[in-house]
Amino acid sequence: MQFMMLIYEPSTQFDERQRPTDDNAHWGAWRAYHQSLVDAGIYQGGGPLERPEVTATTVRVRGGERQVQDGPYADTKEQLGGFILLEVPTLDAALDCASRCPAAAYGAVEVRPLADLTRIFGPGHRGARA
Amino acid sequence: VNEARVAVEAAARASYARLISFLSARSGDVAGAEDALADAFVAALRTWPSGGIPSKPDAWLLHAARRKLIDRRRRERTRDDGVHVLASLLAEAEDLSQAHAFPDERLKLLFVCAHPAIDARVHTPLMLQVVLGLDAVAISAAFLTPASTMGQRLSRAKAKIRDTRIAFEVPAGVELEQRLSAVLEAIYAAYGHGWEGADGMDAERLGLAEEALFLARLLVEHLPDQAEALGLLALLEYCEARRPARRSPSGEYVPMSDQDTQLWDVKRLAEAERLLTAASRCNRPGRFQLEAAVQSAHVERCQRRRADWAAIVVLYEGLVRLAPTFGALVGRAAAVAEAQGPAAGLALLDAMPADAIGSYQPYWATRAHVEQRLGREHEARQSFDTALRLTRDPAVRRYLEHAATATTRRGSARPPPA
Numbered sequence: 001m002q003f004m005m006l007i008y009e010p011s012t013q014f015d016e017r018q019r020p021t022d023d024n025a026h027w028g029a030w031r032a033y034h035q036s037l038v039d040a041g042i043y044q045g046g047g048p049l050e051r052p053e054v055t056a057t058t059v060r061v062r063g064g065e066r067q068v069q070d071g072p073y074a075d076t077k078e079q080l081g082g083f084i085l086l087e088v089p090t091l092d093a094a095l096d097c098a099s100r101c102p103a104a105a106y107g108a109v110e111v112r113p114l115a116d117l118t119r120i121f122g123p124g125h126r127g128a129r130a
Numbered sequence: 131v132n133e134a135r136v137a138v139e140a141a142a143r144a145s146y147a148r149l150i151s152f153l154s155a156r157s158g159d160v161a162g163a164e165d166a167l168a169d170a171f172v173a174a175l176r177t178w179p180s181g182g183i184p185s186k187p188d189a190w191l192l193h194a195a196r197r198k199l200i201d202r203r204r205r206e207r208t209r210d211d212g213v214h215v216l217a218s219l220l221a222e223a224e225d226l227s228q229a230h231a232f233p234d235e236r237l238k239l240l241f242v243c244a245h246p247a248i249d250a251r252v253h254t255p256l257m258l259q260v261v262l263g264l265d266a267v268a269i270s271a272a273f274l275t276p277a278s279t280m281g282q283r284l285s286r287a288k289a290k291i292r293d294t295r296i297a298f299e300v301p302a303g304v305e306l307e308q309r310l311s312a313v314l315e316a317i318y319a320a321y322g323h324g325w326e327g328a329d330g331m332d333a334e335r336l337g338l339a340e341e342a343l344f345l346a347r348l349l350v351e352h353l354p355d356q357a358e359a360l361g362l363l364a365l366l367e368y369c370e371a372r373r374p375a376r377r378s379p380s381g382e383y384v385p386m387s388d389q390d391t392q393l394w395d396v397k398r399l400a401e402a403e404r405l406l407t408a409a410s411r412c413n414r415p416g417r418f419q420l421e422a423a424v425q426s427a428h429v430e431r432c433q434r435r436r437a438d439w440a441a442i443v444v445l446y447e448g449l450v451r452l453a454p455t456f457g458a459l460v461g462r463a464a465a466v467a468e469a470q471g472p473a474a475g476l477a478l479l480d481a482m483p484a485d486a487i488g489s490y491q492p493y494w495a496t497r498a499h500v501e502q503r504l505g506r507e508h509e510a511r512q513s514f515d516t517a518l519r520l521t522r523d524p525a526v527r528r529y530l531e532h533a534a535t536a537t538t539r540r541g542s543a544r545p546p547p548a
Contacts, residue, residue: 001295090297091247113294 002044002087002114003094009081009107014051029102037084037097046084053079078107085114134178138171141187146263149188151235153195154242155298160260161288162199170194192232236261237352238298240345244312245296252287254316259284262341272338300352310353314362314418317345321366342366350405357412361419364405368425371398383525391432399429417453420445424461439469456482460492463500472503491520495530502533510534 019026037043049055052072060067072079081103088094091111098109146167153163170191184190243257255273258264270280290296301309321342346363353359375393378384406422427441446462459482467475479497487493498513514534521527 089295091294092297092299092301095247111294 001089002085003091004112004114005046005084005086005094005098005101006080006110006112007082007084007101007103007107008078008110009103010078011051011053013081013103013107014079017048033100033102036100037086042086042088042093042097044085044087046082048082049080081107134183135175137178137183137187138174141174141191142171142263145188145191147236147239147261148232148234149192149195150260150263151239152192152232153199154260155235155238157199158295158298159199159292160239160242161285161292162202163195164260166195166198166202167191169198188232235298236348237300240313240349241300241309242291242296242298244309244316245291246309246312247294247296248287248290249283250312252283253312254319255280255284256287257313257316257345258320258338258341260288261345264338264341310349310356310359313349314358317342317349318362318365318418320345321369339366339370343370355412357409357414358416358418360405360409360412361416361422364402364409364422365418365425367398367402367405368422368429371395371402377525381525383523383529385529386428387437394429394432399432402426403429415448415452417449420449420452424449437468439465443469456486456490456493459486460490460496464496467496467500467503472500475500476504489520491517494520498530498534 016026021027034043056070056072058069058071058073060069084097084101086094086097088097091113094111094113098104098111101109103109149167150160150163153167154160157163173194174187174191178184239261240257243260244253248256255269258269258272259266266281266284267277269284270277273280300306321339343363343366346359346366349356349359350363371394372386372389374395375389375391376384384390402422403426406419406426409419409422424442424445427438427445430436430438430441442465443462446458446465449458450462459478463475463478463482466478476497479493479500482493494513494517498510498517501510501513511534514530518527518530518534521530
């Protein structure tokens with residue numbers, strides 16, 4: 001079953017991304033974490049997101065009109081800073097992964113199961129998982 | 131026909147928890163398992179009278195429920211892998227209908243109900259409904275929650291178990307301790323509701339107490355080295371041992387201090403002592419062990435004429451440090467009033483936060499008694515009135531009304547236990 005880890009971080013954390021890649025004090029934990037998910041064969045994709053207040057753009061269509069707005073969907077103290085898609089059998093396994101995520105120690109990690117596409121589009125849908 | 135009905139009811143009583151746990155653990159879908167098992171019981175009521183009672187009723191019910199579960203899944207056109215899981219469930223159920231017993235998954239289900247991903251308010255209700263098969267109306271009445279609200283919370287929790295695939299497993303290590311305490315709290319809450327015996331609902335509520343005992347025993351059976359599980363079972367056994375003495379032959383409420391110790395169940399007390407000793411050997415003190423130890427100190431009265439109030443105060447001090455519940459705070463005040471005098475007890479009651487005490491009956495009952503002993507008749511009368519407004523049990527009401535009019539006649543009247 002696929003679970004999405006939505007990683008919420010305080011804005012100061014986005015500054016930390018500017019650190020050089022050889023700054024192991026900061027990046028070491030993330031590298032090791034990422035590698036552990038890949039090695040376990042459960043990593044299905046993901047990545048960090050650029051700073052929301054600078055780069056986020058939100059689109060709505062209302063009455064046929066496209067409304068494009070500068071800024072993130074929700075203006076909160078902690079912002080969505082990245083996501084990781086996992087393939088694990090249970091919520092408990094996903095929660096274990098989330099609790100090992102470096103961001104869990106300073107931000108928050110929301111764990112959500114992906115809804116089953118075959119339930120929505122039917123079994124013949126090409127995007128549905130085997 | 132009657133014989134078949136009795137057989138179905140017997141199977142329901144004896145095997146409901148095991149059947150529902152097995153079906154839920156295999157399918158990951160508690161609500162689906164409940165519906166399927168309910169259908170299986172209906173089928174049994176229809177076919178057993180004419181076809182005869184099967185030699186293995188459990189296996190028959192499991193087989194029927196499993197088939198319902200698969201039919202439903204197919205109709206719902208659900209996950210491919212879901213059907214795959216159910217196919218293996220089918221095969222396993224076929225094997226098991228030949229075997230004499232099927233695996234006991236009740237403990238796993240208990241831990242699922244107390245999962246931290248589920249709203250903590252629903253832990254106990256969920257356990258009562260899912261593991262014990264209580265209906266939502268009875269549960270909502272016990273928790274003073276509107277039936278619609280309770281129904282919504284329960285179905286939301288079950289949807290979460292199914293849709294996020296909460297693992298059916300007994301956790302290990304640190305997680306076991308955290309989850310176990312939620313399981314213990316939930317069992318204790320179930321027993322607590324049984325203990326009050328309010329509104330003349332004693333018969334049904336007695337059932338709830340027995341179910342709580344059953345769950346506590348189940349935990350100890352599977353986790354014999356968990357000090358707090360032993361402590362909870364010891365606590366429940368102490369309370370059960372005193373049950374015969376809690377009411378007079380005419381049904382009147384008898385507070386602990388006036389109970390006839392001859393009526394206490396000696397075998398149960400011995401079992402409680404044994405459990406508490408086993409718990410203390412683990413060297414992991416905890417809330418339930420302390421509460422059981424308070425009961426143990428009260429039992430002293432069997433040998434000596436008076437309970438060991440000094441010891442009870444010490445135990446409550448520990449309890450307040452570990453788990454400062456309203457019950458522990460009021461219990462400590464009542465014990466201090468006995469050991470050190472009513473003024474010291476009243477001081478502790480005065481120090482309790484105002485928002486905590488408003489609708490907490492034991493606080494007002496204890497306060498009334500303490501004020502009465504201090505000769506503050508006017509304040510005592512007001513506290514008795516508040517306690518009465520918060521009391522539903524008619525026998526406890528009569529007791530309080532009597533105590534309120536007794537005033538100084540009995541200087542050392544003691545409050546009902548929380």
